[in-house]
Amino acid sequence: MHRLNVYAASAIISCGLLSCAGEPGAGDSEGETSTTGDEVDNLIENGDFDLGTQGWTPTLAVLSVVDGALRVETQGGDGGQPGLATQAVALEVGARYRISASFGPASYEGSSQIRVGSDINLGEFASIFLDTPSAEFEATAASVVVTCNNVAADDGEFADFDDVVLVRLP
Numbered sequence: 001m002h003r004l005n006v007y008a009a010s011a012i013i014s015c016g017l018l019s020c021a022g023e024p025g026a027g028d029s030e031g032e033t034s035t036t037g038d039e040v041d042n043l044i045e046n047g048d049f050d051l052g053t054q055g056w057t058p059t060l061a062v063l064s065v066v067d068g069a070l071r072v073e074t075q076g077g078d079g080g081q082p083g084l085a086t087q088a089v090a091l092e093v094g095a096r097y098r099i100s101a102s103f104g105p106a107s108y109e110g111s112s113q114i115r116v117g118s119d120i121n122l123g124e125f126a127s128i129f130l131d132t133p134s135a136e137f138e139a140t141a142a143s144v145v146v147t148c149n150n151v152a153a154d155d156g157e158f159a160d161f162d163d164v165v166l167v168r169l170p
């Protein structure tokens with residue numbers, strides 16, 4: 001009788017401690033996990049342009065940030081080549097990815113575009129526009145170049161881009 005009583009008492013104490021520590025802790029950690037998950041997914045550096053033009057390289061263009069979006073203004077295109085902003089991204093061969101973006105105002109008629117390809121301004125993996133702002137593709141190379149192309153070859157023409165997101169699909 002004496003041993004049974006001791007066992008029962010310690011079991012009651014254990015249950016009490018578990019229920020006190022467990023319930024509030026579980027709710028807190030769930031909220032933190034979902035918040036950090038959204039930020040880690042994007043493979044593009046500075047795709048929201050919160051850090052200015054950091055991570056993006058101009059070709060025949062002047063890059064700036066206007067109203068939180070990247071502005072690509074053609075400079076030196078000589079009427080034949082559009083202005084570009086590019087960024088190289090490492091991928092895993094055989095994995096699937098999705099590229100998406102929002103297309104802001106442009107100084108000309110028609111849609112600017114974002115291309116994903118093996119080199120600057122190539123788009124053999126994916127190409128997205130104002131009307132089709134996202135596309136999925138399978139990576140067949142370990143590195144790709146993402147190009148924001150304003151498609152206007154005359155100096156001073158520009159287009160804006162924002163929220164460039166490249167994520168790996170499950």
Ligand SMILES: [Ca+2]
Nearest residue numbers: 048068069162
């Ligand atoms: Ca932005």
